[in-house]
Amino acid sequence: MEKLRPQRLGHLVLAVRDIHASVKFYTEIMGLQVSDWISDQMVFLRAGTDHHDLALSQIPKDSPDINDLPRYTRPGMEHFSYLVEDRAEMDRTAEVLQAHGVEIVRGIGKHGPGENLFLVFKDPDGNNVEVYCEMTQITPESNYRPKVWERNIDSFDQYRFKHFVVPPPQAVIDAKTNKKS
Template sequence: MSSLQTDTPLSLHHLHVTSDKPEALAAFYEDLFELARMNSHGDAIVLAAGERAVVIGDGKPGELAAAAYTARDHAALALLRARLDDLAEPPPSTASLLFHDDAFTVRDPQGRRLILGVARVPRSADRMAARVQHTVFQTTELEKVLDFYVNRIGFAVSDEVVDEDGALMTCFLRSDDEHHSLAFFRGSNNAWDHHCYETRSWNDIRDWGDRFARARRSIFFGPGRHGPGNNLFFMVTDPDGNRIELSAELVQVDAGGLPGVWPHEEYTLNSWGRGWIRT
């Protein structure tokens, strides 16, 4: 079976978030994440920097309209497009500011959108390192969703979390050599859970913690270390309540590596202390 990691690696490039107060949300990301405003595109605000970007559109707060992944080049994207051609849809118009014209969209069985393309501007170092790296969702149909992302799109399973009866609760998926760029957990709703920025070191985690503290954005989970991925982390929220994770030391996984299996307990979520177990 074709795998993204081996054949057409993808990395998370930007997110399209909706808000009923898009200007206020844009100001938060401009200020704390040092993003520059590009030309607004219709009713959307496009913000970008060296390693991170976000599109903020008018709509219901707390929802992710699309997650956008970049391929390494146009040839790789063409191979992926050929394999997914029956699923391909035109991308939203805002994608043209960040991706080349060969970008396309696919939808999963529950309607989530992935924009797949090639970034117009290569990533470059930011003053404060924090590369947009992964996003996570809650789903009511975990097995159905995972079948689509693994067997149809080509993500690979890095780690699984199971309950005491052996039922799958969470699955971490990779699209390149990093442990995960996407994850899903079983829940009672279909909702966006959080997105994450990968830094370079523990000192970067410290500096980002100080930055949020000065802005009076308190940490609500962490600092700590996750079991799956072994990454250092903490989490805060933006003005709409969207959860933001800052991470460091996320492990690399070889192609073909067997998935790890973790128990559904606090230690798995935070080996340093209290875990935040969703329901």
């Protein structure tokens, strides 16, 4: 059977208890730069030219500190990612995953912040793994200015699920229709 063809480790998304304390730590102590925010619920940080190599996601303030995969209401990793070459490789990746019976969680989509294409799937332990491509590059010459995206479908998937190979997550559908699950 065919295998995936990752080029390199990409970014990591962490769920955090206090996003503002975490941003202060990662910018003032680690030296990362803010690329963008989604409301006050998610922030994208970079050390190099990729739009983000670390993203932080605010967990609900009332979340218990338990191991609760896959709801991600405790601090820790939400997903890590690998870069693939292009959209054609992303499509091939979805086919390979399906042929191997791997659970696909979300995608193929296009995020707002970073403009990258994404496909997220589960490893054998239930960890979210993402492959992505076409991420915005930020150089000193680009004069990039961070912005705050609304927390809506466009920040999650600019394609609006048109290219998803699985049904979109219920939480995203509920947010789109302003319903609570």
